[in-house]
Amino acid sequence: MDALLLHRIHFGFTITFHYLFPQLTMGLALLIVALKTVAIRSRNELYNEAARFWAKIFAINFLLGVVTGIPMEFQFGTNWSQFARTTGGVIGQPLAMEGVFSFFLESASLGLFLFGEKRLSPWGHWASAFTVFVGSWISGFFIIVTNAWMQHPVAYKVLPNGVYEVTSFWGLLTNPWALLQYAHNMSGAAITGAFVMSSVGAFYVLENLFPEHGKIFLRVGVIAGAISCVAQIFPTGDLQGRYMAKHQPAAVAAMEGLFTSQKGAPIILMGQPDEEKRTIDNPLAVNNVLSFLIYGTTRAEVQGLDKFPRDQWPSPLPLLFYAYHIMAGLGTYFVGVMLIAVFLLWRGKLFQTRWVLWALMLSFPLPYIANTAGWMTAEIGRQPWVVYGLIRVSEGYSKYVSAGNGLFTLLGFMGMYAVLSILFIVLLYRIISKGPAVHITSPPKGSPMIMA
């Protein structure tokens, strides 16, 4: 078995599973702040109940994010030690900053948020929710800075012993790639939060179970969803796509399935890439659109894969092509469904339009797929480099960790995460079926929540 492939799958699997949780944490944190704000300003107790309900889901989700997140930080050393050794002086920095500036803040304020509602004033409790939100979004920023440097290394020099060193700390933090990617990624997290909240709301309204809370979830979810879904495509997705075309042209060519450079390049909406024959089977293409999207004119030439040596093509290329198309296709669907929903909300008809409620209810898995596919696009697009243009993945993994040892731990993670998935689904089902109406069901005797 090929050790390099195994280490790639190891990281890919654990990071994919991990990121299912933080995207909801970051999205929900924002929406909980919105709920708490409305609760205070409108003095409507239903909004407080809504916030408490989502806090319960948040807490479990946060826990799984934490426990699956710790292995990520340590995997740079365990599975990618050659990469960690040469670049630790650069990307170790934002990773350490995440711990120092975000996790301490997050753990402290989450304790206050979950335990402190009775001890704190309404605004004090609002502030604890707000710092949870700030902490989680700072954490996202440092991770994006880390990834952005791998995608688009800036502000570095190589020391005589082959180790990379930061030349400008500020330059590292304000890497243009990081700022664009951060905007795109955080709006993606908001989409997940918005869809999950709308989905539960639609379920409550359709089932006529806690319909008043359901309507609040729908109102907040749909408004946040419409804003973030539009922002996901324009400006954040658009800007990032253009920046990527400039700095990772090979990745963009592979994403779009453009094997040959051409003027008036078409956009391929669907098809199956054939790497050997360098063609797309069954293409559904619209001429000129790709040139227009990247350069603003239909006649511009777009670089195809033929411009790049074979050993610089991202791999696996078909997976990159599909990941990108799934992300873009779902993103388009999100805009459609959320704009319809927000329009109906404005006209006061959303809660009666059952087909839209059904669509919202069933759509909750899709943002997870879209966010995952988006990250796969970024990460496979970066291949074959671990640091774009500087270090290949084949020079990055731990060469003394054999494929056998790697497979052992990969299987272990798979088994453990399978169990965590089941626990998560069971517990979420219980919370959702129990519902947000705290004043109806009294707490079971002596069962305090010790979540922190």
Added chain:
Amino acid sequence: MGFIWFWLVACMLVAYVVLDGFDIGVGILHLFLARNEQERQLTLRTIGPVWDGNEVWLIAGGGTLYFAFPLLYASAFSGFYLALTIVLWLLIMRGVAIELRMQIAMGVWKSFFDGLFFFSSSLLAIFYGAALANVVRGVPLRPDGYFFLPLWTNWRIGPHPGILDWYTVIEGVVALVALGVHGALYIAVKTEAELQLRARKAAGTLWIALFVLTVISLGATLIARADTLVNYQGHRLTYAVPFIVLLSLVGMIYFSRKMVDRNAFACSCIYLTTMLVGAAIGLYPRLLPATSGSAYDITVVNAISGPHTVHVGLIWWSFGMLLAIGYFVLVYRMFRGKVPLGAGGYEH
């Protein structure tokens, strides 16, 4: 700079061991100390609001180690691959066990997570002790700065060492007992009545084992690594460290008998700190000694990051640490005192 970062990282790891140490200690002992549902809940509530903040010291410490000494991070983490991954699994189990226990009011469910909490905490303590012992003993570093150790080989210190051998297992047991005492004294501080009495009693019994094991551990270290004392002989003042270790050991049992639990717990904190500082003094300036010849040692000199990185790092690190200490003071003040009976804080 190497000197400064060596001690800064050491401080973070000491903070981790002292703080998360009592969470682990509670996990080791709770099955034996808490005999009914109410006591179980009470025990868990002593660490409920603080455990995950305590764990952040490990993450922040690991991150700091990563950027300050990338060579050490890369070499040690890949070399101790299996042990480290198992620690990660145990941390997952421990976190899940603490938090999910309360989610379903069902005896079987709770018992399962109680057992998982005990299992993961105990093994974590043993692995942490063994990890430190591996660093003290040294590893067969190759000329390129890497190594790889299987979990065990023939349980001997020699040309083909494993992560677990007689020496590292002894230190693992030392850690298990030391954190057990630490946890018992913490429970005594945070609870009342019968639970508190039982915790004091457990601390007293375990203390005898800890005393014997501490002496054995010091002797075993001198066998496993004879040059540990070189730094001590160079700086006579450092002999204060083993002296404080002994003093704090005596203090633990003295204050516990006198029922001044806070002081006994403070002594336990000092004990853990000085044990770790003692090991760090023996190591410096090495970060990971090579059994394959001192030329291959990973030291603060050859592992430190570039000069700009560590200078800028010092600025934001100091600032961030001040903030972090502030949060801890806030949280521990808010949840100070005995854990109250009955429903706590968060309403369902």
